[in-house]
Amino acid sequence: MQIIDINGNTRECTKAYPDNSYPGYMKIEYKTEVRSYSDWYPIKDFVVNNPTLAHLTTNASPVALDDLGVVTKCTPITLKDKTKKWETNAYTDFPIWISRGKGEGQTRIVISNTHHTLTINKEWDAIPDESSQYVLSHNIHDPQVLGNTLPTEEVDVSTTTDIKIDLDTIK
Numbered sequence: 001m002q003i004i005d006i007n008g009n010t011r012e013c014t015k016a017y018p019d020n021s022y023p024g025y026m027k028i029e030y031k032t033e034v035r036s037y038s039d040w041y042p043i044k045d046f047v048v049n050n051p052t053l054a055h056l057t058t059n060a061s062p063v064a065l066d067d068l069g070v071v072t073k074c075t076p077i078t079l080k081d082k083t084k085k086w087e088t089n090a091y092t093d094f095p096i097w098i099s100r101g102k103g104e105g106q107t108r109i110v111i112s113n114t115h116h117t118l119t120i121n122k123e124w125d126a127i128p129d130e131s132s133q134y135v136l137s138h139n140i141h142d143p144q145v146l147g148n149t150l151p152t153e154e155v156d157v158s159t160t161t162d163i164k165i166d167l168d169t170i171k
Contacts, residue, residue, distance in 0.1 A: 003016060016029070020061045023089070026056070028041060064094070068133065068135045079117070080117045086113055088115070090113065091113045095136070096110055101131035102131050103127060103132055108122060
């Protein structure tokens with residue numbers, strides 16, 4: 001069958017179906033004279049590029065929604081929240097941001113998840129603990145907010161002409 005891939009190219013594939021191991025993605029299988037291989041496309045992109053094949057997405061697992069929580073335990077490459085019951089790999093490729101507590105300000109990418117545990121793409125610089133809160137969202141674009149508190153004294157920025165930024169404190 002022919003599909004239009006994510007780059008807008010027409011390609012011949014042997015099979016296209018929702019990959020329930022990766023909710024929100026279509027698995028496209030290809031075979032050439034030399035090898036067989038697969039690609040994954042977000043379902044919404046697949047349908048936009050291939051509206052006549054939208055029926056192939058009928059049995060797709062639902063896409064994970066943004067989520068947040070409090071850390072139960074972390075290792076250098078995992079974050080556990082025992083209160084969660086996530087679908088396996090539902091948060092693959094989601095950015096995760098430590099929004100408060102130990103490790104605050106760090107972002108990573110989730111490479112896989114189980115019902116309670118997220119595995120990330122690189123080790124934490126400071127391993128979050130039970131004081132840490134996190135956010136899972138595609139709307140996180142490497143935030144650099146630290147402290148999450150407002151200053152106690154008012155500053156009239158309309159009359160301020162000299163603003164000093166200490167680049168050593170910005171990560």
